[in-house]
Each structure stands twice: as structure tokens, then as C-alpha cells.
Amino acid sequence: MAKLIQEAGGGSRTVRRADGTTDSYGRTAAWRVRYVVVFPDGSRAIRSKVAGRRNEAVALRNEAGRFERLTRTGMVAQQDLGHFLSLGLISGDDYLRLGGVNLNLSWNEVLKAYIQSSYERCTLHTHTNNIFRAERVVEFLSARVTVSKVTEDDIRAYLASRASSLARKTLKNELDVLRGLLDVPVRRGVLRSPTWNLVASANPARRVNGYQAPAGRLRFPRALTYEEDVKFLKLAEAASGRLDGHRYVAALLLRFYGLRRGELQYLTYEDLVGPSVLIQAKPVLPDILGKRRTSRSPNGSHREVVQRRETREQLRDGTWRPKDHEARTIWIPTGTGEPDGRVMDRIRALLPPMPSRRFILGGDHTLHRDYISQAVEKLLHQINPDLSVHTLRHTFATWLIGRGVNVVRVRELLGHSDLKTTLIYVHLPRRTDPRDVLDLFV
Numbered sequence: 001m002a003k004l005i006q007e008a009g010g011g012s013r014t015v016r017r018a019d020g021t022t023d024s025y026g027r028t029a030a031w032r033v034r035y036v037v038v039f040p041d042g043s044r045a046i047r048s049k050v051a052g053r054r055n056e057a058v059a060l061r062n063e064a065g066r067f068e069r070l071t072r073t074g075m076v077a078q079q080d081l082g083h084f085l086s087l088g089l090i091s092g093d094d095y096l097r098l099g100g101v102n103l104n105l106s107w108n109e110v111l112k113a114y115i116q117s118s119y120e121r122c123t124l125h126t127h128t129n130n131i132f133r134a135e136r137v138v139e140f141l142s143a144r145v146t147v148s149k150v151t152e153d154d155i156r157a158y159l160a161s162r163a164s165s166l167a168r169k170t171l172k173n174e175l176d177v178l179r180g181l182l183d184v185p186v187r188r189g190v191l192r193s194p195t196w197n198l199v200a201s202a203n204p205a206r207r208v209n210g211y212q213a214p215a216g217r218l219r220f221p222r223a224l225t226y227e228e229d230v231k232f233l234k235l236a237e238a239a240s241g242r243l244d245g246h247r248y249v250a251a252l253l254l255r256f257y258g259l260r261r262g263e264l265q266y267l268t269y270e271d272l273v274g275p276s277v278l279i280q281a282k283p284v285l286p287d288i289l290g291k292r293r294t295s296r297s298p299n300g301s302h303r304e305v306v307q308r309r310e311t312r313e314q315l316r317d318g319t320w321r322p323k324d325h326e327a328r329t330i331w332i333p334t335g336t337g338e339p340d341g342r343v344m345d346r347i348r349a350l351l352p353p354m355p356s357r358r359f360i361l362g363g364d365h366t367l368h369r370d371y372i373s374q375a376v377e378k379l380l381h382q383i384n385p386d387l388s389v390h391t392l393r394h395t396f397a398t399w400l401i402g403r404g405v406n407v408v409r410v411r412e413l414l415g416h417s418d419l420k421t422t423l424i425y426v427h428l429p430r431r432t433d434p435r436d437v438l439d440l441f442v
Contacts, residue, residue, distance in 0.1 A: 007050075
């Protein structure tokens, strides 16, 4: 059992000066933690570590006791070895004798391990973005420092090099990738703090609590102007032949109900109730495009990629759930508070009177969201090549704010988990044109 031993301290020390005066000093306490390491071959070794403060020594003794129990039972894992190595409880030789991997780790190995970890826990869209960001981070850090020597200054240097061209939210995403990337060498014991510390993380990126750019770029949501809005609706009405003839329906739902791509993808005929659209959980079939399609994913199976389009919480047990599990009802509010049903009347006129299919886009199976967004973006790119499907959601929010809808109601309609996200639209320039695109449906 790990023991805590006081080696010094207590009492005082008296020092006599040349002028005959004496000064007394309290003795500084020193604490030593003693513990036993049991190696896989059955041999044992007594190790000890000194701490200057009692509270630090007590915390270190608790960790040493846990380390003893794990080595005695042979249950010490690779991640535990990296943790105890970072605390200084074992040396590099002890680390290797207990089953640790080589302490030399290249940046390519770190990148490969992070990509596999990202693939297992993220959606396909997030995973793709993580790969690009991780490759950029590795390119910067590999030219600057080795894996075992990364410090907080290196992390801040990378963020500073990116701050002038990125928005604050994107810069935060880059920091999240940095943290996940450097978790790999930390778990393997390659990257460790120079001194033990039970409070600060051994990952230098996790010791950087954000980064405030001196002159960061402010990026506000891009919304359609009135002229662009009218042009888009006319282009969507004239389009045909894609999305089983329902591209106009998709455009109207995205523009006037602010749906996310996933919400539109899993929208059913039962979700259209009166002038409103219901966003709610529903059972789905994850196998959509078949298993013979190939992809560039690490596992190579398109079926697995399709199943991973949502997070595990959103798509679990064959059930799709809204983002943040927030079911909601969306309608177009008027000045009196009553829902405006003109757009929904137009949508119902475009849909079959007695549908035998389940999903509005795709029939019994849903269409891939990239297929939906490409069809709609083909219309938007005729207006501006920089526009995306999410621009229609920004247009919906800006349009509601411009019509005087309360910002709390806008948050409920958009499904934002944080009101701060909705407040961004309050600070955007409002349309000065008094005309309303809803007049096109009269």
C-alpha cells in the first residue's frame, strides 16, 4: 500500500547574525510517497516520489495506491501507463517493462490514430472536416517541433497563424481538433508534462482556454436579399426533373420553414399538420443506398457511411431524433400571431393527394442529404456561387426578425439550443424593402 512519509519540517531554525541578532525560520516540510511496482514477470521494485506540499502529496499517494493495485492485478492499461508516466510515478524504462509502446511517435502515426478515432465518434460531414483540419495542424507542428516537445506556445502560434482568416467559431473548432489530435500522444505517454501535476492536463492544447485573436475576422450569416429571394423562388418553381419532381417543395420548406438538411431529409407526410411542420423523432431505415457502393472512408463500406450520417444520439435503435433532441412545431407567424398558411397551401398542391409513400423526398427510403443539397444549390449558384443550402435557413431567420417576430419565438422556430445563436440575427442589417415575398403566393 502506498505510504506518505514526512521527511522534514516541524520546529524552527535559529540563525545568529554578525551584529548579535538572531532570526528564527520555520522548517519547510518535505513529503515522500513510497509505493511498490509489480512488473509482469513477477519482479517488484520500490519507488518513491517527493512532493513539497502535503495536499499534493496526498493526491499523489492516492494515484500511487491505484497504480499499485493495477500492477498487482495485471489490469494496468495503455492509457493508465501514459497517465502515470506523466505524473512521474514511473520512469521510461518502467513504462516499457509494464507493456508501454515505444516512446518515439511520429506525426504521421498521431494523425492516423486521430483519423480513426474521429471516424468512430463523428458524423461523416464532421469527420471530413476533422481530417482537413488535422492535416493542416500536423503540417504546421511537424515543421516546428517533435511530438514529445509540443508546448502551449506552439498551440498559440498555430492559432495566431489562422486567426486572421477564420471566424471565432471556426477557430474554436480548430482548437478542438488540436486537443483531440494531441490526446493520442498523451494517452501513449509520449507527450507529458515536464513536472507532475494532478490539476493541469498533460495535453498542452487543453491548457489553452480559447484564443482571442487581436484582429479576428467577424463573419455574419449570409441571407438572401429581396431580389435574390424572388429570383430563387422563381428558379425553383421553373425547375423540374430532379428530386422526383419535388425540388420546388424542398426549396419552399427550406426557405419558409428554416429546416436543416437532416430535418428535410427525414420529413414525412404525417409531419405536415395544417399550416405547420412538425420536427419530431421517427423510425427510419439506415440502409438506404445499398452495400455495393464504395467510398473513401477508412472502412470503405458506403453502407456504414450512410449509417453514420447522424451522431449516435440522433440515430439510435433505428430511430431518428432532431438535433439536441428538441422536437418543435414550425409555422409562419403573422402580425396577429396566427399562422400564415399560404406557403403550406402551395406545398400541398404540389404533393400527391393520397401519397402511398412515407417520406416527402425519397418515398419509402430517404434520399441522401448531399443529393438534396446539391439539387437546391444548383439553383442558388445561379444567383451566387458562394450560396449554400444553409443560406436559406439564415434567410428564414433574418426574414422573421425583419417582420418583427419576437427573438424568443424565432429561437423556438429555429430550434436553437442557445438564445445567443439567435441573437446574431438581431444585429444583422434589416431589409429596407417593404415588399414581402409572401405576396407571391396570393
